[in-house]
Amino acid sequence: MSREKVLEVRNLSKVYGKGCAKCFDSTGPEHNTNICPHCGSVVAAHNISFDLYKGEILGVMGESGSGKSTSVNNLFFDVMPTSGQATFFDDGKQYDLFSLNAQQKRHLRNHRFGMVYQNPILGLNFNVSAGGNIAERLLMTNLTNYREIRERAITLLRRTEVLTERMDEMPKNFSGGMQQRVQIAKALATNPPLLFLDEVTTGLDLSVQAAILDLIMEIQRESETAMIVVTHDLGVIRLLAGRTIVMKYGRIIETGLTDQILEDPQDAYTQRLVASAL
Numbered sequence: 001m002s003r004e005k006v007l008e009v010r011n012l013s014k015v016y017g018k019g020c021a022k023c024f025d026s027t028g029p030e031h032n033t034n035i036c037p038h039c040g041s042v043v044a045a046h047n048i049s050f051d052l053y054k055g056e057i058l059g060v061m062g063e064s065g066s067g068k069s070t071s072v073n074n075l076f077f078d079v080m081p082t083s084g085q086a087t088f089f090d091d092g093k094q095y096d097l098f099s100l101n102a103q104q105k106r107h108l109r110n111h112r113f114g115m116v117y118q119n120p121i122l123g124l125n126f127n128v129s130a131g132g133n134i135a136e137r138l139l140m141t142n143l144t145n146y147r148e149i150r151e152r153a154i155t156l157l158r159r160t161e162v163l164t165e166r167m168d169e170m171p172k173n174f175s176g177g178m179q180q181r182v183q184i185a186k187a188l189a190t191n192p193p194l195l196f197l198d199e200v201t202t203g204l205d206l207s208v209q210a211a212i213l214d215l216i217m218e219i220q221r222e223s224e225t226a227m228i229v230v231t232h233d234l235g236v237i238r239l240l241a242g243r244t245i246v247m248k249y250g251r252i253i254e255t256g257l258t259d260q261i262l263e264d265p266q267d268a269y270t271q272r273l274v275a276s277a278l
């Protein structure tokens with residue numbers, strides 16, 4: 001795997017609420033809470049640091065409420081961080097993500113990042129056809145010709161194994177698995193170098209989950225897209241992620257190669273997570 005850095009995150013923190021001077025020292029795994037006892041604010045993420053390389057899939061694992069989504073949503077600009085830095089490296093350019101203006105953020109979201117949410121309603125426009133959803137994203141690129149856009153949408157839907165006969169139907173008529181495939185097709189429309197996947201198989205039937213995970217692995221093999229996969233599911237981590245971060249009460253409690261973490265977890269919490277999945 002190439003070691004070209006795509007993303008560098010340093011000391012990212014997010015507090016929901018007004019916050020106080022004691023928030024960080026009074027929360028975290030050693031306090032068994034992410035709620036500050038002094039001011040009631042939620043320390044959703046604190047001191048999150050990691051690097052991501054081209055072609056790599058990084059897993060972010062932890063139980064519900066541990067801060068996984070918050071950490072990723074900061075990077076996709078869905079949430080504003082309380083503090084920290086994140087640098088995105090793209091085509092010889094460097095972007096300090098948390099200092100960008102609204103237009104620059106829009107540019108990265110529309111052209112260079114892709115996001116697939118657990119809930120397809122967040123990633124798809126349910127009032128527009130499947131093909132139209134992809135066209136919306138393609139229109140943000142240089143493609144303006146109707147036929148070219150439709151052909152590219154067909155290619156993407158074929159790639160994600162959505163029947164192209166159904167491309168003019170609304171995604172609300174589709175099964176959950178198909179909605180996820182359309183979301184993935186839409187996210188890939190601009191060939192983004194960075195893709196965020198947040199619990200994308202949660203709630204789907206096991207066989208549908210397996211097919212979506214296969215698709216993600218195929219995409220990784222054939223493109224150099226770097227991905228961050230957020231999940232509470234150890235099976236997803238095992239299959240997809242080369243390296244993994246384990247979070248608890250807003251902190252990273254363990255990080256390393258996925259094989260190592262699963263075979264020899266160092267932290268007691270990770271040991272319990274791994275044991276419970278056996």
Ligand SMILES: Nc1ncnc2c1ncn2[C@@H]1O[C@H](COP(=O)(O)OP(=O)(O)OP(=O)(O)O)[C@@H](O)[C@H]1O
Nearest residue numbers: 016034042044062063064065066067068069070071
């Ligand atoms: N808008 C918000 N306002 C207040 N608290 C929030 C908000 N969003 C998230 N939180 C809190 O931040 C903490 C981390 O939430 P987050 O969604 O990042 O966790 P998660 O690990 O992704 O969990 P899940 O898998 O359930 O989504 C939780 O305690 C959550 O209740």
